[in-house]
Amino acid sequence: MNIPMIYALLGITLFSVGLYGLIVREHLLRKILALNIMGSGIFLVLVALGKRSVGDLPDPVPHAMVITGIVVAVSATALALTLMLKLVEVSGSAVLHDAPKERS
């Protein structure tokens, strides 16, 4: 197995760890961290697979996509954090609660 493939496998593992945190952890700040880790995993897969080219030059197109992605991720994180703070202001809790069950 070559080095880029190891990093691609690391990418999917990071994605899954992030996904696990997104599902299991309750605090919204943690969920935002989880989304960022998932994003890093996806970027890693993209770039690692772009390194399979024959010549000396790795594929620059995934590189450009990932740079764009990193900047979009930071702005999305800022928006998500603002939404979280607004929710805390309104509800007093940084955890998403289930809707109250209807009485039957």
Add this chain to the structure above:
Amino acid sequence: MEAIDIALGLFDLLLVFLLLWLAWLVMSSEDLFKAIVLFVAFGLLMALVWVRLEAPDIALAEAAIGAGLTGALLMAALDRLNAVKPMPAAAVVTSAKREQPSLPSKVLPLVALVLIVLGLGYALLSLPDVADGLVPNVKEQMAQSGVKNPVTAVLLNFRGYDTLLEMVVLLLALLSVWSLGGVRKLSPRNTNPVLASLCRVLVPVLILVSCYLLWVGADAPGGAFQAGSVLGAAGVLLLLSGWHVEQKILLWPLRFILVLGSGVFIIIAAVLFFTQGGLLTYPVAQAGWLILLLESAATLSIGATLAALFFGGIPKSRVDQ
């Protein structure tokens, strides 16, 4: 196998192990502050991974954003969270009650996690070992791109649409934050003389680095995104040191800079559409200068937007005063 190859292989394994460990700790540690610090460390190690994958452009962006700005944003949010939320006792009790999930709800996500890793791993390993992707296309067109760095050529020329739309996405994110009413100011802190003098030294250096990255992006790793992130980091540093901007600058000049990137992009796209017959189809002779112009505008906008996202609040309009 050379000794250096073995050393690099060991380094790769160490990096993989550390990243997995850090990601797990970010998810599992109880303290949110600790999780954020670990996440910043995670970002720094990611930058090293990009270097190992021969993606220095991404490494620069990751070091400035993944390890720097995202960490600052998260820290600021945590600070604001603690200011907003004096955890009521009742909430603590309910959250303690919720802390004991049933066994299936713990085990099922883990099973799903293993299945996802296995499925994606199988998909990855069944891909062909060698795939050229778009490398031949890029190589073929490089001579006409106006720059020598293939990543910049892809970002600003071959796939200029992506960058145009990305500028709009950044603007949209800021507008959404503003339309939510912004967030409260960071809790006041003592003005620290060390921070103030550090700022005086560091901010001019950061601006210089930003200009360098912008200029060098045509031939070597660098470009608008990296330069803009460094500029944004300089802005964050200034904001942290209690820098005050005059209100009149905050109103229209700030908004002008924020839309400059998207605006210049759209104007150039429109002009080229009528003269060249295609959006962002640069004439070969002028491509280099057009790209530099676009990148300069984008750098200013990215830097201002990132700093404004960190600040969070809406610059006051006259109505509020």
